[in-house]
Amino acid sequence: MPSYDVVARRRPVDLVRPGPVRAPYAATRGRGTLTLASGSTSITCDDSVALHVTRDGRTTTLRSRRHGRPQAPVDELALTLTARQVTAFALEAGRWVARARHDLDDSVPVHDEGWLAGLEASAGLGRFGQVGLRDLRVVTHADGSPWLEEDRWLLTATSAGPGGFTTGHTSVWSLDPETLELAHRADLFVRRDGGVYGDHAVHLVRDAGRWLLAASTWGDFEPRLRPVRTVLATSEDDLTTGVHVLDAAPLTLPTDGLRSVGVWDPHLVRCDDEWLVAYVSARKYFRFHPVVATGPTLDDLTLRAAASRLRETEGSTLAHVDGRWRVLASDTRRQAYPVLDLDLREVATLDAAYVSNIPWPTLLDDLVVGFDGTTWGGPLLAYGTHGDVVIQRARRG
Numbered sequence: 001m002p003s004y005d006v007v008a009r010r011r012p013v014d015l016v017r018p019g020p021v022r023a024p025y026a027a028t029r030g031r032g033t034l035t036l037a038s039g040s041t042s043i044t045c046d047d048s049v050a051l052h053v054t055r056d057g058r059t060t061t062l063r064s065r066r067h068g069r070p071q072a073p074v075d076e077l078a079l080t081l082t083a084r085q086v087t088a089f090a091l092e093a094g095r096w097v098a099r100a101r102h103d104l105d106d107s108v109p110v111h112d113e114g115w116l117a118g119l120e121a122s123a124g125l126g127r128f129g130q131v132g133l134r135d136l137r138v139v140t141h142a143d144g145s146p147w148l149e150e151d152r153w154l155l156t157a158t159s160a161g162p163g164g165f166t167t168g169h170t171s172v173w174s175l176d177p178e179t180l181e182l183a184h185r186a187d188l189f190v191r192r193d194g195g196v197y198g199d200h201a202v203h204l205v206r207d208a209g210r211w212l213l214a215a216s217t218w219g220d221f222e223p224r225l226r227p228v229r230t231v232l233a234t235s236e237d238d239l240t241t242g243v244h245v246l247d248a249a250p251l252t253l254p255t256d257g258l259r260s261v262g263v264w265d266p267h268l269v270r271c272d273d274e275w276l277v278a279y280v281s282a283r284k285y286f287r288f289h290p291v292v293a294t295g296p297t298l299d300d301l302t303l304r305a306a307a308s309r310l311r312e313t314e315g316s317t318l319a320h321v322d323g324r325w326r327v328l329a330s331d332t333r334r335q336a337y338p339v340l341d342l343d344l345r346e347v348a349t350l351d352a353a354y355v356s357n358i359p360w361p362t363l364l365d366d367l368v369v370g371f372d373g374t375t376w377g378g379p380l381l382a383y384g385t386h387g388d389v390v391i392q393r394a395r396r397g
Helices: 112-119
Strands: 005-009 015-017 025-030 034-038 041-045 051-055 060-063 074-081 085-092 097-104 126-130 132-138 153-158 171-177 182-192 195-197 200-207 211-217 230-235 241-248 262-271 274-284 287-297 300-306 313-321 324-332 335-342 345-349 362-363 367-373 387-396
Touching: 015 074, 015 182, 025 034, 034 074, 034 287, 041 074, 051 085, 051 097, 060 153, 074 126, 112 195, 112 200, 132 200, 132 362, 132 367, 153 182, 153 200, 171 200, 195 241, 211 241, 211 262, 230 262, 262 313, 274 300, 274 313, 287 313, 287 324, 300 335
Parallel strands: 182 241, 200 262
Antiparallel strands: 005 387, 015 126, 025 074, 025 126, 034 041, 041 051, 051 060, 074 085, 085 097, 132 153, 153 171, 171 182, 182 195, 200 211, 211 230, 230 241, 262 274, 274 287, 287 300, 313 324, 324 335, 335 345, 362 367, 367 387
16 A cells, blocks of 8 residues: 655635524624524624523523633624534634533424524524534445546535534535545435434445435434434435435444444445445443444344454544455554454554544545544634544655
């Protein structure tokens, strides 16, 4: 396998994207007082960049004691809803900084489609875009080959929100092979358990005239109450453009004989009338390792191998390398990308820069497309705003 060098970094940031709001990932921006409201709940931010949350006629004002004071004149405000988190941003000296944040409790039905249909904003309602991208994967045919649109590769990504796992959602991007520029194409959400969620860490697959979306249920993750599992949605619509809410059903990935508290990062390939599925199983949060399953259908899978010796290794991705199927992964303890066979024995290591966080290794022609842990939006925001998209190219000669 070749060696790779970093040739480009990209960081598309978009707090407010025009278009319909079909999931609890919404935003508004402007000057003066901003409001997001539905039903008996309204959230307001003003020039003090505090949050005023009104529920059933009672208002609570929230501000950060350490980070709530702007450090430069405020040119504009933005107010975002990402799952249950609301965040107030100030545009200071050309830079967006989060100055207040609050997690709504379960009494506010943000995942309910009726509540979402009634959502309004004082300065124009739009979708929340992203503050960074992570978990990038190539959109593929079922045989694992890349899906192309006008000579551009398509990638799915987790559009990072202003905080933890639940604030992200799935998006689709094109990558220009010449300029290495990214362009947004679609946002994908999952309908399950009676609501709409921003599940992510996905694989989007074209199979027999339909799309398959295998997703990880990070959209409502709570380790003790709602562990991460995998779901599968199908659609005949064009999921590579627009905004879509997809009905999802459980995708049961086997963990027989494993001490498993959750599974995520599904990657699917159909090979010789059999499905190969690579994924991650966690023995606890957060100790996780690659797993491979096989079966004639995605409803009838059997565990083939588990690399339970590994401790913090994810992004399991099937890749056809030198005529054989391999599993690529990202091992943060070794700061390396192990290359494994289908029995999850290590056969090589990808010679590419290991940046920060747990950057998935996505092979695409002569490129490795990954991400890093670069944060955004100031010190108020917790883990989850990463990262830069890091593109590496194979050395020549």
